[in-house]
Amino acid sequence: MQQLKLMRIELTRYSIIRSLMLSRWPQFILTSLALTGFLLAILTGWFGTPVGSRNFSIIFVWIAWWAILMLIAVPFFGRGWCSICPIPAPGEWLQRGALLQPNGKGGLSLGKRWPNKFRNIWLQNGAFLLVALFSIIVLTQPRFTAVVLTAFLSIAVATSLIFERRAFCRYLCPVGGFIGLYSQLAPIELRVKDAAICASHKTKDCYNGNLRGYGCPWQVFPGGLTKNTHCGLCMECLRTCTEDNILVQTRPFAQDLILPGGRRLDEAYKAFIMLGSALVYMSVLLGPWGSLKSAAYQIGSAPWFAYVAAFLVFVLAVVPGLFSVAVLIGRRLAGLRYNARRSVINFAYALIPLGLAAWIAFSLSFVFANLTYLAPALSDPFGWGWDLIGAAGVGWSPLFTETVPLMQIAILTIGLFGSISIVRRIAAEGVSKTAALYQSIPISLFCVGATILILTLLIA
Amino acid sequence: MYSTQIPVKIVRSWPWIAIIASILVIAFTPLPLKASQPVARTVRVEARSFEFSPSVIHVEQGQQVTIELIATDVVHGIYVDGYGHEIIANPGQTATLTFIADKSGSFRLRCSVTCGALHPFMIGKLNVGVNLLFYRAIGLSVLAGLAGFMLFRPRNEQ
Amino acid sequence: MGLILGLFATVVGARWLDRHKVIEIHARMPENGGWTPADLSVKVGQPLRLRLVSDDVTHGFAVGQTAWEALDLYPGKPVETTLIFDRPGKYVFYCTRWCGINHWRMRGVIEVYGDASTMQNSDTTTPESPLYRRLAIDLDAPHDAFVIPESQPIARKNIALNVRLPAKYLLRDYYLATAPSSAWQSLREEPSLASLSDQQIWHLVASLWRRQTSQNELKEGEKLYRTNCAACHGETGAGDGVMARWLAASAATEAPDAEHSQPSNQHTPGETVIIGHSTVVPTDFTNPHTMLGASPALLQGKIIRGGMGTGMPYWGPIFTEEQTWALVAYLWTFQFDYSQVETNE
Structure with a gap:
């Protein structure tokens, strides 16, 4: 992979970019x-x-923001969104007692440590599923979107006031969970130049903060940073580092996925949940099955409980189950004896490129179909008959209905290519060439099957 | 080791040439289409919040298609993706849309009149002839997978 | 200085008050509330400013018995209008776009008050009671035709000139009060028409009925029928409109051995379905047995009074008398073939 080194450009070397980041x-x-x-x-x-x-609420959140997030921010900037996310901002300002530079005085937080038991993304997985189960109504009804946004903001502020740093973003935010997962694909990273300098550094300003910046809000010690998952790209460490040891650089896609260490069950499950729920959404929202839509919509009814049960079983059992079967068949073919649970976890990371591709493809479908709602929503945000920018009368017409399928095919093809590449790289970790080959085949077929299923739902 | 003068790299790249050639073939081969003139076809589509019934319509390519839209509860409409045609029907007033289905493939039918909360997701399908795009997409993605499989195969140099 | 500020405040305040004279009316499907508010009042000659907005599906707004054009209300797009009434009375405003089985229940009232002089004025112009009352027709009695034609009667333009027809058959009042089968019976008994076959007498009845209307009236009737009636009575008049299945199903659930209760799964829970208790299948206007036994006055009466719990709305407060006659005239096209009568009259 020597040639891929070419794709690495150190952005912090350029003084304009650097000062913008500082x-x-x-x-x-x-x-x-x-x-x-x-x-x-x-x-x-x-x-x-x-x-x-x-x-405005529906259109701003589910069309405009979602499009920017899924089509641009996550694939190209990873957690870039997190660095400007408004949800934790008010809480963080209170917690710091400052809007900008540290002022030396403390803020308004109890500053408690986040409990060890919850130092993982299981709560985020749960929060995502919770929102997902109500998503049909949240996506379509302004009052419910308002409930969700208000809840996000209140919980974020409360969390900042009770706990230290950005506990909400790191451990609770349902969106932050999947942004973190997919940020491992992003062609951008913040790393230290020389880990040895960090190891020998006495005051660890990057973690503890100083007058130029705050200690890492994401509870990450940059010296040990190997993956994007929990780096919020907030640039605090760039500001606090006394040794000029932090850099931000571009890189080839998906570099974090081929690092052998640090793979975890909670994140593996996140990958299953994301791929599974993308499939469910495509069927429910974009499919032609009306009874499925009303079941998902009639919250509290018997069909809705059936939908919830089916959703959870599919996402938490069927997808991981089938995937595990693929991994275990490969293991049997390859004659390998190592820890089965570990290998399922490892290979789950290969689903990340395909999962993101599925989400992008899904988003393309409804974003372009409904993009023309943006103009009237900006002109008359409340629907009270205003006409601020003279566009209240713009009618609905779906955009690019012939091009969207082509974009979806392109992105899914790239996603499958990425996933199978990662399968091959993970399979090669510490086993013979032949064993790696056999181990890869069933998992690759699983990925191909999932892609064909997605294509069937979207363009057949 | 190699008896011929062909450089190692090119020998190794044979599968690649094959894959790229296949991709080009799959993506761009114009397939011969049936030249027969199918008879006109009328489809009665009932719309209710939030589904069309039948939700999937199959027609032949080149066929003259008439969609009779019958709204059974509130005002609904149909917008045909790809074709850009639109009709609106009030309950009690059947609306008809007649057009030649000259493009093959699968096209979404979308309700075009706000008919309640799930309106943006009130979707049906118009399948015209053979959905070549779908088969090409499967072919392309399988080849892309194969390319990934080969490109990242473990090397011996460890 | 204080004066200027006070003036400014007055101007701003007046504008604010003026703005708030606009009454905002929300339109929702009847199951979810219909019109809110549904009761308005205004003085004669005073502008009534309304901002109308739909909160769910496409609705329409119109005031019954007036010539004001209906306004379409698209979800989330407010529409403003100003109404000035020149006569006191109770006006009914109603939804003009079908918004579900209970669409017709979506009505509200505008009470228009007058001062003493206009009140007196209005007393003198009280409309007379509808024809079916004056003729003492029992709207709920069966009205089967005792004779029906072999095939659809065809109206011809000049047929009345070719036969010697007593003048009474051409009178408007005769038409209004007579069922076609009764007319056929009387005509059959006319000695001057003895040479005509039974079917020819039917053609004559159709021709007489056609004489009582005009192309314009039929067009008006058709328009009213398509927008207000076809959803239940069917576009072909056969009583098989899209809403009929609800009425039929709710009638079926009354019966002990109801086999199909289809709409139950189409409704979201919590949503009350308030169709009538004893709804019946909508009348089939193509059925000669019932239609040819009904007089125009009876049909008009049913339109005005409604079906009293059968699911048939009452249109009295909505349609003008002319409109009801136009509708009745159109209903005969489901029995009689008017196509041979020239269109330019």
């Missing part, structure tokens, strides 16, 4: 803008028209 203003301005939109979405959600397509 300055707090760009982040602050973007966060404030996002917060304004977010608060407006809460207001319109609570007080505006109950018609989703004419309410």
Whole structure:
């Protein structure tokens, strides 16, 4: 992979980029803008028209933000969104007692340590599933979107006031969970230049903070940073490092997935949950089956409970189960004897590229079909008859209906290519060439099968 | 080791040439299409919140298709992806749309009049002839998978 | 200075008050509340400013018995309108776009008050009671035709000139009060028509019925029928409209051995279905047995009064008298073939 080194460009070497990253203003301005939109979405959600397509909250959150997140931010900038996310901002400002630079005084937080038991992403997995089970109603009804946004904001503020750092983002946020998972694919990373310098450094300013910046909000010690998963790209360590030992650089896609260490069951499950729920969403939202839609919509009814049960079984048992079978068949073929559970966890990381491709393909379908709702939602955010930018009368028409399938095929093809590449790399870890070959075949077939299923749901 | 003068790299790249050639073939081969003129076809589609019934319509390519849209509860519409046609029907007032299904493939039918919360996801399908795009997509992705499988095969140099 | 500020405040305040004179009316499917508010009042001659907005599906707004054009209400797109009433009375506003089985229940009232002089004025213009009352027709009695034609009667334009027809058959009042089968009976008994076959007498009845209407009235009737009636009575008049299945099903659930109760799974829980208790299958206007035994006055009466719990709405407060006659005229096209009568009259 020598030639891929070419794709590494150290961004922090360029003084303009570096000073933009060091300055707090760009982040602050973007966060404030996002917060304004977010608060407006809460207001319109609570007080505006109950018609989703004419309410700013639905269109802003589920069309505009979602499109930016899934089509641009996550695939290219990983946790880039997290660095300007408005949800933890008010809590963080209170916690720090400052909007920008540390002022030496403490903030308003009890600063408790997050309990060890929950130092994983299981709560995020649970939170994601919880939102997912109600998502059909949240996606379409402004009041429910408002409930969710208000809950996010309140829980984030409360968490900041009780616990230290960004506990909400790291351990609770359902969106943060999958952004972290998929940020391992991103072609950008923040790392230390020389880990030895960090190891011998006495004050560990990057973790503890100093007058130039805060200790890592994400509870990550940059010296030990090998994967993007929990790095929020907030640039605090770039500001605090006394040794100029932090760099931000571009890199080939998916580099974190081929690192042998640090693979965990909670993250493996996140990969299953994401792939599984993408399949469920494609069937429910984009499929032609009306009874499935009403079952998902009629919260509290018997069909809804059946839907919930089917959703959970599919995502938590069927997808991981089938995948494990594929892994175990490969293991048997290869005559390998090592820990089966460990190998399922390891190979689950190969589902990450395909999972993200599935989400992008899914998002392409509904984002472009409904993008024209954006103009009237901006012109008349509450649906009260305003016409701020003269676009309240713009009608609905789906965009690029012939090109979207081609984009979906392209992205899924890339995703499958990526996943199978990763299968091959993980399979090669510490076993013979032949064993690796046999181990790879069933898992690769699983990926091909999943891709064909997605293609069937989207373009057949 | 090699008796010929062909450099090692090119020998190794034979499978690659095959894969790339196959990709090109799959993506761009124009397949001969049936030249027969199928008879006109009328489909009665009932719309209710939030589904079309039948939800999937199959027609032949080149066929003259008439969709009779019958709204059974509130005002609904149909927008045909790819073709861009649209009709709106009130309950009690059947709307008809007649067009020549000259493009093959699978096209989504979307409700075009806000008919309640799930309106954006009220979707049906119009399948015209053979969905070549789908088969090409499967072919392409399988080849891409194969490419990944070969490109990242473990080397002996460890 | 204080004066200027006070003036400014007054102007702003007045504008604010003015803005708030606009009454915002939300439109929802009847199961979810219908019109809110549904009771309005205004003085004669005073502008009533309304902002209308739908909160769910496509609705429409119109005021019964007036000539105001109906407004379409698309979800989340407010529409403003100003109404000025020149006569006191109770006006009914109603939804004009089908929004479910209970669509017709989506009605509200505008009470228009007048001062003493206009009140008196209005007393003198009280409309007379509908024809079916004056003729003492029992709307709920069976009205089967005692004779029906072999095939569909065809109206011809000049047939009345070719036969010697007593003048009474051409009178408007005769048409209004007579069922076609009764007319056929009387005509059959006319000695001057003895040479005509039974079917020819039917053609004559159709021609007489056609004489009582015009192309324009039929067009108006058709428009009213398509927008208000076809959803239940069917586009071909056969009583098989898209809403009929609900009425049939709710009638079937009354019966002890109801075999199919289809709509139950289409409804979201918590949503009350408030169709009537004793709904019946909508009338089939193509059925000669019932239609040819009904007089125009009886049909008009049913339209005005409604079906009293059968699911048939009452249109009295909505349609003008002209509109009801136009509808009745159109209903005969389900029995009689008017196509041979020239279109330009």
